[in-house]
Amino acid sequence: EQRLQIQRLLEPILIVASSTGTDVVKGLTQTPKTLPPRYFYDDRGSDLFEQICELPEYYLTRTETKILQSCASEIAAITGACEIVELGSGSSTKTRILLDAYQQQGLPLHYLPIDVSAGMLESSALSLLADYLSLQVYALAGTYELALSQIEPSQLPSRMICFIGSTLGNLNPQECDVFLSQVKAALQVGEYFLLGVDLQKPKHILEAAYNDNQGVTAAFNLNMLEHLNWRFQGNFDTTQFEHWAFYNEVEHQIEMHLKSKRSQTVELHTLKLNVHFEPGETIRTEISRKFSLNSIQQELKAKNLVPQKVWTDENQLFGLLLCQL
Numbered sequence: 001e002q003r004l005q006i007q008r009l010l011e012p013i014l015i016v017a018s019s020t021g022t023d024v025v026k027g028l029t030q031t032p033k034t035l036p037p038r039y040f041y042d043d044r045g046s047d048l049f050e051q052i053c054e055l056p057e058y059y060l061t062r063t064e065t066k067i068l069q070s071c072a073s074e075i076a077a078i079t080g081a082c083e084i085v086e087l088g089s090g091s092s093t094k095t096r097i098l099l100d101a102y103q104q105q106g107l108p109l110h111y112l113p114i115d116v117s118a119g120m121l122e123s124s125a126l127s128l129l130a131d132y133l134s135l136q137v138y139a140l141a142g143t144y145e146l147a148l149s150q151i152e153p154s155q156l157p158s159r160m161i162c163f164i165g166s167t168l169g170n171l172n173p174q175e176c177d178v179f180l181s182q183v184k185a186a187l188q189v190g191e192y193f194l195l196g197v198d199l200q201k202p203k204h205i206l207e208a209a210y211n212d213n214q215g216v217t218a219a220f221n222l223n224m225l226e227h228l229n230w231r232f233q234g235n236f237d238t239t240q241f242e243h244w245a246f247y248n249e250v251e252h253q254i255e256m257h258l259k260s261k262r263s264q265t266v267e268l269h270t271l272k273l274n275v276h277f278e279p280g281e282t283i284r285t286e287i288s289r290k291f292s293l294n295s296i297q298q299e300l301k302a303k304n305l306v307p308q309k310v311w312t313d314e315n316q317l318f319g320l321l322l323c324q325l
């Protein structure tokens, strides 16, 4: 029986992820230099991110988990039978809270995880299949844009696209606008969008969350260079860069950078690219925007994704919004 469950998952995995590196060339040849955060998530990067989620300073994951635990049955009651699409599913740990709630209400379990890490998709879907005997998984390995444009209409009466974990914050306002349009396009009128966002709060709490004592976030940031070395035959020396993260209070965003320790030139062979760094020059690898509940609700409403319910924790650290098209 176990084997059959494994087969059911493995066959439908569709690898749509590909990277030609044009985004890397663009980011590294502009001033200031940037790299797209999706290059964090090779298999090692995905593992490091899982470790970040457990760190004492990184309040985001455990706070969102608590909120989900308290409102999952309410979410299931509102949506009824629906296909759960999860963008950036990672290890699907928080998904279990939702699946439990749907299962308890006797609703069918259809789950479509979407993630750039095929390895992570496989292992987490296999473990879900072992624990939820009526679960059907159809996993898509790829970018959100590609995957969202490829999913077919839901086979259940409704669909809920979940974008939890504050990943919306990693998009700049313009990307955010495009992304919300893509979400909307993948929904029928009456269907749902569940969104988790990190909220604005004092600088010291935010900066501690991105500069943990154990150095896991630093390793996660530097691993992007190893990933580029592997993918594009590069020669980044990770000992010659350092992790730098701070809260930009004007833009309400954490910025993560990799700072060059000296003057150096790096080659990415398959991209035919040589990049020069001055001492102290940085590559911005990520922004992580922090929202106010008011502003995010306005943004969603402007896209006809109308918040039906908003939940937060007792300290208003994190917000979860259930919207309906």
Ligand code: AVI
Pocket (backbone or CB within 6 Å): 052, 060, 165, 166, 167, 168, 169, 170, 210, 217, 286, 287, 288
């Ligand atoms: C995935 N994303 C929501 C994380 C964040 O907090 O912006 C990525 C991360 N970067 C450093 N720590 C965690």
